Amino acid sequence: MSARGGLEAKGLEVRRGERTILARLDLGVAPGELVALLGPNGAGKSSLLGALAGLLPIARGEILVAGRSLSQLGVRERARWLTLVPQETQIPFELPVEEVVALGRTPHLGRFAPLGAADRQAIHRALVALDVLHLAGRSICRISGGERQRVHLARAHAQDAPVWLLDEPTSSLDLEHQLRVMNVLRRMTSEGRSMLVALHDLNMAARFADRLVVVAAGRIVAQGAPREVLREGLLAEVFRVKARCELREGTVEVSPIEALDQPP
Amino acid sequence: MPLRRWLSWPLLLLLGAALLLAALALGSSSVSWRQVLDLLLGREVPSWVRTILIEVRLPRALLAFLLGAGLSSAGAALQGVFRNPLADPGILGVSACGALGAVLAIFTGLVGWSTAALPLLACAFAFAGTMVVYGLSARAGAMDSGDVMLAGVGVGSLAGAATALLLSLSLANYAIGAQILQWLMGGLDGRGWPHLRLALPVMMVGWLLILAHRRDLDALLLGDAQAIAIGVDVRAVRGRIILATSLITGASVAVAGVVGFVGLVVPHLVRMVLGPSHRILLPASTLLGGAFLLGADLLARRVIAPQELQLGVITAAVGAPIFVHLLVKARRGSA
Numbered sequence: 144m145s146a147r148g149g150l151e152a153k154g155l156e157v158r159r160g161e162r163t164i165l166a167r168l169d170l171g172v173a174p175g176e177l178v179a180l181l182g183p184n185g186a187g188k189s190s191l192l193g194a195l196a197g198l199l200p201i202a203r204g205e206i207l208v209a210g211r212s213l214s215q216l217g218v219r220e221r222a223r224w225l226t227l228v229p230q231e232t233q234i235p236f237e238l239p240v241e242e243v244v245a246l247g248r249t250p251h252l253g254r255f256a257p258l259g260a261a262d263r264q265a266i267h268r269a270l271v272a273l274d275v276l277h278l279a280g281r282s283i284c285r286i287s288g289g290e291r292q293r294v295h296l297a298r299a300h301a302q303d304a305p306v307w308l309l310d311e312p313t314s315s316l317d318l319e320h321q322l323r324v325m326n327v328l329r330r331m332t333s334e335g336r337s338m339l340v341a342l343h344d345l346n347m348a349a350r351f352a353d354r355l356v357v358v359a360a361g362r363i364v365a366q367g368a369p370r371e372v373l374r375e376g377l378l379a380e381v382f383r384v385k386a387r388c389e390l391r392e393g394t395v396e397v398s399p400i401e402a403l404d405q406p407p
Numbered sequence: 408m409p410l411r412r413w414l415s416w417p418l419l420l421l422l423g424a425a426l427l428l429a430a431l432a433l434g435s436s437s438v439s440w441r442q443v444l445d446l447l448l449g450r451e452v453p454s455w456v457r458t459i460l461i462e463v464r465l466p467r468a469l470l471a472f473l474l475g476a477g478l479s480s481a482g483a484a485l486q487g488v489f490r491n492p493l494a495d496p497g498i499l500g501v502s503a504c505g506a507l508g509a510v511l512a513i514f515t516g517l518v519g520w521s522t523a524a525l526p527l528l529a530c531a532f533a534f535a536g537t538m539v540v541y542g543l544s545a546r547a548g549a550m551d552s553g554d555v556m557l558a559g560v561g562v563g564s565l566a567g568a569a570t571a572l573l574l575s576l577s578l579a580n581y582a583i584g585a586q587i588l589q590w591l592m593g594g595l596d597g598r599g600w601p602h603l604r605l606a607l608p609v610m611m612v613g614w615l616l617i618l619a620h621r622r623d624l625d626a627l628l629l630g631d632a633q634a635i636a637i638g639v640d641v642r643a644v645r646g647r648i649i650l651a652t653s654l655i656t657g658a659s660v661a662v663a664g665v666v667g668f669v670g671l672v673v674p675h676l677v678r679m680v681l682g683p684s685h686r687i688l689l690p691a692s693t694l695l696g697g698a699f700l701l702g703a704d705l706l707a708r709r710v711i712a713p714q715e716l717q718l719g720v721i722t723a724a725v726g727a728p729i730f731v732h733l734l735v736k737a738r739r740g741s742a
Contacts, residue, residue: 198635222638232630235490246626250638254619295633302637326569 148209148305148403149174150337155204156359157194158261164190167204172337174305177328179352180341184380187288187361188341192308195339196227197200198396208306225306231291231315237282240294244269247301275294282387289320295393296327306383307331309340321381345400349373349395357378357381370395412681419694423472426701430468431460433705434714466599471704472697473603474595474659475669477610479696481652482670483677484658485537487624489544491556492675496533496656497667498556503662504536505529506591507566507573507652513587514573523588526605530657536562538650547654593664594718595704602662612629613654614693620644621685628683634708666700666719668726673699675729 150172157165165187172178180188195206197218206213206338208224216224224248247269248262258266266401270276274294278286283294292312300308312328313321321344328353332338342348348355349369357372359381365372373395378386386399438456446452446460448700478496481611485494485501496502517524543558565692574591577584580729617624623644626634661664673696674688681687703721710716 151515166502193632196632198632218640219638219663222636227632227636228633229630229636232632234628235492236678238625238626242682242684243629246622246629246637249622249626254624256623298633312432342611358517372582 148337149169150306150339150369151207152195153205154204155191155194156202157190157199158202159400165194168358168361168363170339170356170363172201172306172339174335174337175332175355177338177340178350178354178356179348180190180339180358181343181345181348181358182358186358189310190361191227191356191358192227192310192339194342195307196225198227207339219250220376222302222304224304225308226302226304227308228299228310228312230310231288234283235368236343237284239279240275240281241270241279241285242282244275244297244301247303249255250302255372265303266301269297272331273297288315289317289323292316292320292324293327296324300331305335306337307339309338309344311341314343321347321398327345345373345378345397349397373397408443410547412687413659413734415681419691421692422697423701426469426698427472427707428535430471430701430705431464433709434459452486461469462599467595468701469600470606470662471595473606473702474663474666475611475700475703476674476693476697477614477655477659477697478618478669479664479673479692480689481655483674483692484620484624484648484662484686485670487627487672487685488645488652489541490628490630491555492678493556493730494559496652496669497538497665497669497670498563498671498730499540499559500561500566501533501559501653501656502660502665502667503563503566504658505533506665507570508532509590509661510570510587510739511574513583513590518586522605524608526661528659529661530609530654531563531658533660533718534653535651536566537653541645541649542644577686585633587620591664592717593666594707594715595663596715598662601605606658606662612653613651613658616647616651616654618689620648621689624648624685638657663718666722667702668722668730669696671733672722672726672729675733689715712717 152168152170155165155168155170156163161233168191174285180191182188190199194201197213213225217226242339245258245266248265251262261299270279273296275290275293275297277289278294283291288295296312309328312326316324325347328338328340340352352369355366355369355372356363357377364381367375371392374390375388376388378384378397384399385401385403386397389396430442432438432440436459438459442452442459444455446457454729485499486492488596506529508531512528513526518526540558540562543741544555544580546654574587575583577587605703623634623639625640626637627641627644675696676729677688677691681691700722704718706721708714
């Protein structure tokens with residue numbers, strides 16, 4: 144890790160045409176903190192990650208990483224501070240895993256510079272850290288969804304950015320691989336990174352996140368420790384489900400019962 | 408893979424050199440292999456042999472290599488930009504747009520005014536065509552291979568129709584009509600040093616521009632979001648690659664008409680053996696593409712000698728089956 148980051152968004156506003164997608168949003172993620180981003184479909188989770196990563200233009204507000212404004216950085220320099228692992232995208236060519244991870248070094252390399260010794264070390268460390276070294280020569284198209292997700296995280300690791308934005312990194316994974324990926328994220332966080340992770344699984348979020356941020360209709364409607372946020376009232380109001388929330392072994396367990404027809 | 412990689416460079420160079428020698432030695436007037444060797448070694452040869460080799464066969468062979476190399480690199484780069492192994496200047500309608508520009512240059516008489524008018528208009532129309540195809544397919548959201556192909560077919564047939572219109576309008580004027588027809592036939596028959604001098608600088612600019620973006624093209628394979636996340640200015644890179652491929656396609660259309668499938672076949676073969684990384688794919692496609700078109704032109708000259716086959720016939724005979732194969736594979740992949 145080259146530098147300690149910390150992410151801060153102030154008064155963030157994103158519009159698509161006339162529609163406001165994110166309205167005056169304030170959000171912070173400290174170094175060594177894993178924050179889960181929760182919310183129903185269409186709440187604005189992906190838009191928020193996209194805006195933070197520079198995929199979507201920002202109408203108003205400011206994004207700071209380690210205290211410096213991202214709007215003053217070029218695309219390349221921004222990528223040294225912050226990276227995004229989007230939802231699974233199909234890759235139409237048989238790129239070897241090693242090359243995908245190596246692409247993480249792009250923001251550190253000149254246009255014509257080949258990979259140097261330091262880059263190769265960073266790539267090797269990333270392959271080892273995400274346990275994908277044995278896949279290095281395999282095609283990205285011919286490994287399992289869980290392995291592919293770990294490869295993309297390894298790419299982010301090789302990129303060496305202190306702030307990670309992850310869009311539903313466990314969505315296409317079976318239970319075993321969900322747990323593996325979440326454990327990896329926990330470990331990456333403990334090394335000092337700031338993680339903002341959009342998740343659908345509330346129990347996974349409660350168990351692995353330091354803090355939860357709940358968005359609905361482009362606004363933050365609740366945030367705090369899992370046991371403070373995950374309450375039956377909020378689940379009914381924001382997620383439109385009747386659910387039971389129980390404290391167990393220091394975390395909250397959410398058991399959904401049924402979908403609500405009408406807003407309460 | 409590394410062994411294959413190291414082996415492939417000398418093999419590709421050898422293939423190119425062998426085909427170049429063959430292109431010099433074979434032809435309608437009987438020049439012997441020995442005379443070709445004599446000339447290459449700087450020994451004395453009859454002046455008519457020298458003229459045939461230096462003024463006729465050599466520039467034509469070099470031009471074939473140049474066009475093959477350029478079209479293959481352009482194909483590889485377009486496939487990266489569109490994230491679609493089926494993209495190719497011919498299939499995306501880019502060549503057809505370039506041809507429309509060239510025909511327009513003849514039709515309006517701009518060619519008589521300046522020789523540069525034809526390649527200039529060909530490049531400009533190729534660029535406009537690619538931008539339209541890109542705009543149409545990107546508008547639909549994710550660049551699904553079906554959308555890209557449909558947009559390409561649409562733009563290509565529109566350009567083809569406009570070309571036909573110009574041709575039929577010009578038939579009244581025999582001089583212009585004949586000139587257009589002759590140009591539309593395409594191929595490398597009668598092409599020489601002036602054509603090479605015209606095409607080389609433009610194609611070099613395009614080729615270097617593509618090569619400078621080899622890592623960005625790799626990044627684009629991961630999708631826009633990941634490419635931006637690793638610091639690639641996706642819009643700028645797309646624009647520059649489209650410009651570069653338009654320069655190459657336009658220059659190639661200007662000197663030899665529409666030569667299809669080269670940009671599809673060659674990168675596909677290279678990817679199968681050496682993988683999709685552009686660091687390898689681009690130089691290898693350059694060499695193999697040059698050799699491929701050199702070989703195709705040799706066949707075009709010799710198969711029904713003393714007459715010539717159209718160059719596009721040869722490339723299509725090889726390319727069309729591979730296109731169908733890729734199409735079937737893509738369908739299966741998406742199902």
